Amino acid sequence: MISIDLKTYPQTPGVYLMFSSDDVVLYVGKAKQLRNRLRSYFSAGGDGRLHIPLLMAKVERIEVIVTDTEKEALLLENTLIKKHRPRYNIELRDDKTYVSVRIDLNDPFPLMQVVRQVKDDGAQYFGPYSSSAAIRATLKQIYRIFPLRHAAVERCSKRSRPCLFYQIGQCSAPCHDKISQADYRQLVAGAIQLLEGRESEVIVKLQQRMEEAAVAMRFEDAAQLRDRIAAIKSSVEKQKVADYGGGNQDVIGLHQDGGEVEVALLFIRHGRLIGRQSYRLEWKLDLPELVSGFLQEYYSRQVILPDQLLLPFVLEGAEQLGEWLSEKRGKKVHLLAPQRGEKKRLCQMAQANAAESYRQRGQQQQARKQLLEELQQKFFLSRLPERIECYDISNVQGNQSVGSMVVLIGGEPATSEYRRFKIKTVVGADDYASLYEVLTRRLQHGVEDKKLPDMILIDGGKGQLGVLTEALQLFNLSEQIAAVGIAKSRVHANVHGKVVERSEERFFLPGRKNPISFRHGSASLFLLERLRDEAHRFAITYHRKLRKKASLRSSLDEIAGVGPSRRKALLKHFGSLKKVRAATAEELQQVNGISPGLAADLFRALR
Secondary structure: OOOOOHHHOOOOOEEEEEEOOOOOEEEEEEEOOHHHHHHHHHOOOOOOOOOHHHHHHHOOEEEEEEOOOHHHHHHHHHHHHHHHOOOOOOOOOOOOOOEEEEEOOOOOOOOOEEEOOOOOOOOEEEEEEOOHHHHHHHHHHHHHHOOOOOOOHHHHOOOOOOOHHHHOOOOOOHHHOOOOHHHHHHHHHHHHHHHOOOHHHHHHHHHHHHHHHHHOOOHHHHHHHHHHHHHHHHHHHHHOOOEOOOOEEEEEEEEEEOOEEEEEEEEEEOOEEEEEEEEEEEOOOOHHHHHHHHHHHHHOOOOOOOOEEEOOOOOOOHHHHHHHHHHHHOOOOEEEOOOOHHHHHHHHHHHHHHHHHHHHHHHHHHHHHHHHHHHHHHOOOOOOOOEEEEEEEEEEOOEEEEEEEEEEEOOEEOHHHOEEEEOOOOOOOOHHHHHHHHHHHHHHHHHHHOOOOOEEEEEOOHHHHHHHHHHHHHOOOOOOOEEEEEEOOOEEEOOOOOOEEEOOOEEEOOOOOOOEOOOOOOHHHHHHHHHHHHHHHHHHHHHHHHHHHHHHHHHHHOOOOOOHHHHHHHHHHHOOHHHHHHOOHHHHHOOOOOOHHHHHHHHHHOO
């Protein structure tokens, strides 16, 4: 452990950075009094945190940055953690991306959009929701009650008549002036109330409007309102959601087991529990500091901020954290550690959810480990295949050839590790040569970065497996990385020639004549098939994207008067090839160097 003179450090708020011998930032922390905080690291008994002895054994020097206030220290700490990503600070890894519903009230005719990012753009956001399929089903019900538009007004107005959604009563067709802006705003207000869970208010307002329409003998309008009321009541009857009181709340729950902590977040919106999110963290900090670090990391991202944060215990520096969250939200965010009542019960429910999430995650990890052990046994591997990569090639008659790499880590897809390759050295439809290029490029980087897989799965039989074997031998990795080829199942007729039968997928290993097969319905077989299919999907989507771009570029090149400079001007003005194709003749004419006549030619050619 390093030796420092604590008297040389100030007794003021600030941030401290701990560096290793190779000048890497290991840990960033904040303190109300820097000297007192650092003293805890060098006291005889330590500060009680499990990671301190390991951390201090690696620390070579400590730097401090003094701030005027604790709040400034909080903001600076957050910035430095984002910059350096220290090993001993919290880093959240999402199991999935949650979705929200966006409604931009600045639009004359707002629509409902399902988005995965919450931006500071003045729009209203509702959520987060864990299931995009579930929220889309909910929006489908809302469209039946309040028929808002589904697509851009500019695009739909080019049609000769309203879209199919209008015909079936799920769009009010503002694009064809079938509804006034004032009446459309009433639909938007009703949709927002439903998203907020205020069905009773919507029903009261609709009943009033229904009675007014009946008195005025507008019986068709009254019948339409009656049907909307019935649809809402039917929807509410199906949901049967518990009411936890008003307001938007995020509730934090903890479950600790040995050196791990499971953190559960419950999302309560207008008294309704709409979802849960959980994280497993290594217990490197004392619990209050862990919660504080978790909140800073989670809410520094693009997420919806609630009115209240309900915490399992009081946090030191909660006032500064609350001020930071309030400034980020633009409205007050209250941090509470309830001791009794309904809010305390919510915290207890969050804690129970954290414990259940920990149990379920443990079961999933055990199941994935068993799958990997089965693969290790089946393929005669020297170690557990923690990282598995699969490759595929896609092209059409040798054009726009691309390769894809998809990755499993611990038996789970690691989408951040996926890679796409544009084939550079191969001319024509030569899948073997293209595969060899992709593999050698990947292995070259892997050797340099010291980041290699335990097993590579190739979509194909012995021919593709031979290419993989050759690439591994080039880098002397044959003993380190296992090679497996997956061949598609065979389809053949039975002995009578009438009934078609399909065999199971076959797997080939280098130097082994007979293929390896799994029992029908095996979870391991499904895992490998899913990985192969994902590699194919990832390759084909990239290939289609490149082919579409090439097609549009070709279309532009074939138009008289559109050379490289004008093509560049078009792309710069619209931002993408897709938007160039979608532009009207009037919009194309606004581009510098595009005359009305040329704009008309472009418009016709691109369609």
